[in-house]
Amino acid sequence: MTARIITFADLPTDSPMPLIDRQRIIADQMMVSRVVLHKGFRVERHAHENEQIAIVLSGRVKFLLGEAGTHTELEEILVGGQAIVLPSNTPHGAHALEETTILDLFSPPSEKTGIDQS
Numbered sequence: 562m563t564a565r566i567i568t569f570a571d572l573p574t575d576s577p578m579p580l581i582d583r584q585r586i587i588a589d590q591m592m593v594s595r596v597v598l599h600k601g602f603r604v605e606r607h608a609h610e611n612e613q614i615a616i617v618l619s620g621r622v623k624f625l626l627g628e629a630g631t632h633t634e635l636e637e638i639l640v641g642g643q644a645i646v647l648p649s650n651t652p653h654g655a656h657a658l659e660e661t662t663i664l665d666l667f668s669p670p671s672e673k674t675g676i677d678q679s
Contacts, residue, residue, distance in 0.1 A: 567586055569584055569595060572584040572585070572586070577676050577677045578602070578604065578676050579602075580598065580599040580600075580601055580602035580603075580657070581596055581597065581598055581599070581602050581676060582596065582597045582599075583595070583596045583597075583676070584596075587670045587672075588670065589670075590668060590669060590670070591666060591667060591668040591669070591670055592611075592666070592667040592668075592669075592670035592671070593664065593665070593666055593667075594664070594665040594667070594674070595662070595663075595664055595665075596662070596663050596665060596676075597660065597661070597662050598620070598622060598655070598657035598660070598661045598662075598663065599657065599660055600657055600658070600659050600660055601657065602655070602656070602657040602661075603654070603655070603656050603657075604654050604655050604675055604676050605654050606625055606628075606629055606652045606653060606654040607652070607653070607654065607675035608650045608651060608652045608653070608675075609649075609650070609671070609674065609675060610649050610650060610669075611649065611667040611668060611669060611670075611671055611674070612646075612647070612648060612649050612667070612668050613646075613647040613653075613665060613666065613667050614644055614645070614646050614647070614665070614666040615639075615644060615645050615647070615663050615664075615665050615666075616643075616644040616663065616664040616665075616666070617639045617640060617641050617642070617643050617644065617661060617662075617663055618641055618662040618663065618664060619641040619660075619661065619662045620640070620641060620657065620658075620659050620660050620661025620662060621638060621639070621640050621657075621658040621659050621661060622638070622639055622655050622656065622657050622658060622661045622663065623636055623637070623638050623639075623655065623656045623658055624636070624637045624638075624639060624645055624653060624654070624655050625653060625654040625655065625656070626651070626652065626653050627652055628652050629652075633652075638658070653675075654675075
């Protein structure tokens with residue numbers, strides 16, 4: 562693969578669920594998604610093989626971590642300037658407390674993530 566210059570403004574935007582807008586850059590070894598979560602957005606707990614780093618650029622989002630109803634269950638509120646590292650197969654969900662912009666990094670890349678409805 563050769564180097565590419567990409568401008569987010571030129572990327573298509575999709576909405577795989579209500580209250581979310583997403584733009585993606587998919588490379589051979591990783592994927593970057595810029596997502597805007599509108600207030601009230603929710604994605605239920607899920608897990609995937611991809612390692613994920615979510616960087617909150619602005620806003621506030623509550624991450625739901627671990628298995629619901631077990632001793633591993635945890636909630637964390639992140640704000641702009643914070644990030645969360647989600648190892649492979651870590652159960653997690655999210656709830657946007659206000660409009661929030663996140664840069665999500667996934668490795669390896671995949672066409673579907675936890676927000677893609679079947």
